[in-house]
Amino acid sequence: MKKITIGEAARKSGVKVPTIRYYEGIGLLREPSRSEGNQRSYEQSDLHRLTFIRHARELGFEVEAIRTLLSLQDNPLQPCASADAIAKARLVEVEQRIRSLLALKAELEMMVEGCGHGRVDQCRVIEVLADHAQCTHHGH
């Protein structure tokens, strides 16, 4: 087993060095062993874990959710209902966010298209912001 420095771990996992230390601080990652000179020394399993975390973060899971997912991964004989529930909750969030962003997109497009590139007092961008009643979408 060759020792893996934090820099190597960062390169291989795609998680930045200070972020790795941060994950250790909040207990997502175990405290690795240290070299004689007090430098962190990782193993292959830590790289897997880091990659897992990075992937989950990219999917927008919060750290608390990841904490649960990791503990599930550590206990593979448990039923996976929790993992399923977490993923489903995240899916609902994402779907809501997409709907909301699509509404925003429509509104921004109206603003941008309506802008006659003249003076501010005729600008639809400012106008729409100033007068909510002009919104096509009233969900917000």
Add this chain to the structure above:
Amino acid sequence: MKKITIGEAARKSGVKVPTIRYYEGIGLLREPSRSEGNQRSYEQSDLHRLTFIRHARELGFEVEAIRTLLSLQDNPLQPCASADAIAKARLVEVEQRIRSLLALKAELEMMVEGCGHGRVDQCRVIEVLADHAQCTHHGH
């Protein structure tokens, strides 16, 4: 002109009381006059400004962008190219975010559908997180 308390301003604008004070602190909102007992006293124009800010925040504009938009609104004879540029930039951001969220949605759906509701060691949710190569989408 009747005096408007911060609580009323909050109710009418939909911006919470501490947030109004926060906006004053960062200079988005002027310092209002005060009552004899040192309580903030707003005018109608402050309500318009607060509504403008709230609306812009709901559209996801950052505070710095709102600062610019507000200063444009304060100078209605200026050309509105900046407002247009800010809105366009925000539109691009929103479009990118939507694309990225659609990819995430697809990935989450795969995970959730693949989950056989058995044990963690057969769970697709955990599996996909652990092994990035299983992703349908490789943009991240």
Add this chain to the structure above:
DNA sequence: CGTACATCCTCTAGCGGCTAGAGGTGCAAG
């Protein structure tokens, strides 16, 4: 007029998820 109670005030600290920087130590190559 007193008192109860909501609302207001200022101030500081905390949230999430990092990121930046200061000031110092370890280590490998030339």
Add this chain to the structure above:
DNA sequence: CTTGCACCTCTAGCCGCTAGAGGATGTACG
């Protein structure tokens, strides 16, 4: 043996608020 990068710890900062302490003010009712 020195150069220079990577590492260490620690603290503070980012955004856009939000929460809470501890106290002052304003208003409605008896």
